[in-house]
Amino acid sequence: MDDRLARIFATPDPVAGEMMRGRLEAEGITAMVKGDGDGPYRAGSVYVWVPAEDEAAARAVVEAVSSGAYALDDDFEEA
Known part of the structure; x- marks a missing residue:
């Protein structure tokens, strides 16, 4: 296991x-x-760190969040 962080x-x-x-x-x-x-x-600043072996997957999540993939629709209504 790699102990490095990214x-x-x-x-x-x-x-x-x-x-x-x-x-x-x-x-x-x-x-x-x-x-x-x-x-x-x-x-x-604050920094988010992940295990180095998860860096690629983590960067994909950051990109998805930054692009609005997890944003709520404007017409969202609470249940």
Whole structure:
């Protein structure tokens, strides 16, 4: 097993980083979020990291999210 990590997403918004981590994990890809300013007073960018062997699949998920593939339709109604 390869212990290397690949950084596949960067954002200044910690919430967006956590949302991307959640999407990756929903797709079965282990992910972690680390930031420049981890701690109670976060500052700087946050980065999403995945195991190097999952990098290609993770990048495909990031691309799908970025292209709007997971967006809700404008006419979405809650049940």
